[in-house]
Amino acid sequence: MASKVDTGISDAQYLVPSADIRLTVDELWTARQRQMHSLHYAVSYRASFKPELPDFFIRRYTSPGDVVLDPFLGRGTTVLQANLLGRAGWGNDVNPLSVLITHAKTHPVSIDKIQSRLDGMNLGANVDMSNYATFCPFYHEDTYRELLNLRSSVGAQATDVDRFIEMVAISRLHGHSKGFFSTYSFPQISVSPQAQERINRSRRNTPDYRAVKPRILAKARKILQDGQIDAIRKASASNLLTCDDVRNMDSIPSGVAKLIVTSPPFLDKADYLQDNWLELWFAGIDSMSFSQDMIRTPNLETWKTFMNRAMLEMNRTLVSNGTCVIEVGDVSSRGETVNLDEVIVALALELDRSHPEFALVPEEILINQQEFTKLANCFGVDNNAKGTNTNRMVVLRKR
Numbered sequence: 001m002a003s004k005v006d007t008g009i010s011d012a013q014y015l016v017p018s019a020d021i022r023l024t025v026d027e028l029w030t031a032r033q034r035q036m037h038s039l040h041y042a043v044s045y046r047a048s049f050k051p052e053l054p055d056f057f058i059r060r061y062t063s064p065g066d067v068v069l070d071p072f073l074g075r076g077t078t079v080l081q082a083n084l085l086g087r088a089g090w091g092n093d094v095n096p097l098s099v100l101i102t103h104a105k106t107h108p109v110s111i112d113k114i115q116s117r118l119d120g121m122n123l124g125a126n127v128d129m130s131n132y133a134t135f136c137p138f139y140h141e142d143t144y145r146e147l148l149n150l151r152s153s154v155g156a157q158a159t160d161v162d163r164f165i166e167m168v169a170i171s172r173l174h175g176h177s178k179g180f181f182s183t184y185s186f187p188q189i190s191v192s193p194q195a196q197e198r199i200n201r202s203r204r205n206t207p208d209y210r211a212v213k214p215r216i217l218a219k220a221r222k223i224l225q226d227g228q229i230d231a232i233r234k235a236s237a238s239n240l241l242t243c244d245d246v247r248n249m250d251s252i253p254s255g256v257a258k259l260i261v262t263s264p265p266f267l268d269k270a271d272y273l274q275d276n277w278l279e280l281w282f283a284g285i286d287s288m289s290f291s292q293d294m295i296r297t298p299n300l301e302t303w304k305t306f307m308n309r310a311m312l313e314m315n316r317t318l319v320s321n322g323t324c325v326i327e328v329g330d331v332s333s334r335g336e337t338v339n340l341d342e343v344i345v346a347l348a349l350e351l352d353r354s355h356p357e358f359a360l361v362p363e364e365i366l367i368n369q370q371e372f373t374k375l376a377n378c379f380g381v382d383n384n385a386k387g388t389n390t391n392r393m394v395v396l397r398k399r
């Protein structure tokens with residue numbers, strides 16, 4: 001392990017009994033952006049971690065062929081990195097959009113197949129435009145027509161080519177540059193039509209026509225540039241992606257995962273439904289079907305109750321001697337900063353006392369301390385403070 005850096009955080013400041021828990025504060029991986037496989041950067045997603053994070057732990061704790069699980073899948077960073085390293089990637093997220101994105105990223109197809117599939121589509125065909133009023137702050141009507149046609153073409157089949165095109169289209173729905181289908185909008189979250197109207201007014205914008213096919217092809221080329229299509233597909237043949245509530249992951253058998261690398265929602269930092277409404281619309285996912293299970297905990301007590309149940313499930317799905325890495329940040333609760341890593345450790349110790357089957361023992365807290373980077377900040381993770389970008393990871397070992 002490399003030497004500690006001075007961060008002003010001492011072991012003594014930790015609220016948890018620290019005698020048996022190592023504390024490592026270091027620059028564990030590079031602070032440079034977009035160094036990993038290009039597919040990782042296919043889609044923006046709120047509160048996602050950098051691929052360097054799962055890469056670090058997958059290399060540290062697993063061998064090729066092992067199962068690596070992320071029960072809060074998000075945009076599938078852990079699962080894709082597991083596949084890139086020849087491991088099986090298992091993932092779960094209550095939001096089916098996560099599964100859709102992750103399946104496509106871990107089943108990449110060649111640019112030739114994408115090109116010929118797009119060539120065969122007539123995106124200018126007449127289509128019911130009666131809902132255009134909702135979308136007109138974002139899209140020119142010809143762009144909207146193309147999107148409707150694309151949506152029904154790729155929604156009708158479940159081939160990997162169509163699913164890849166669908167994922168790339170989802171990544172292009174809104175953003176700053178001319179590479180997006182929308183007029184100037186926020187890249188990380190889909191704002192409401194009313195908010196988009198305000199943006200348009202302040203920038204004196206009206207949506208101009210943005211042809212859909214060339215934008216999909218350009219983005220697909222970019223995210224496929226690092227290759228390894230066959231290797232990723234070979235590893236992902238052993239993947240399992242599910243949409244359970246983490247508190248009851250019935251679709252995932254017990255004792256399978258060698259490693260869990262995951263990042264739960266931090267209190268009510270992100271609204272994954274509202275912030276993804278355009279993506280959910282394009283994917284044809286009804287948010288009402290899962291919104292009641294989507295956790296948004298208003299305070300620390302509710303978060304602890306939620307994490308209690310999530311950690312029981314993580315315990316169940318791990319093999320004995322497997323490792324569980326939970327990445328968290330700092331949150332503000334009743335005016336005070338709470339280090340959620342300390343909360344996770346305290347929860348694990350309490351579960352160990354109260355549940356005979358619980359066997360996760362806190363082993364180490366790692367704090368990745370890096371120089372502030374602009375992109376990390378705009379992913380919306382609320383753990384950047386005073387010029388640093390910090391990840392806090394609790395490592396628990398199953399007895």
Ligand SMILES: C[S@@+](CC[C@H](N)C(=O)[O-])C[C@H]1O[C@@H](n2cnc3c(N)ncnc32)[C@H](O)[C@@H]1O
Binds near residue numbers: 247262266295
């Ligand atoms: C912090 S994000 C994970 C980001 C992921 N590490 C990545 O890099 O993309 C948390 C995820 O938890 C999911 N989630 C929220 N409530 C859940 C629940 N009850 N069960 C399973 N997943 C849930 C959200 O949909 C969101 O994708």
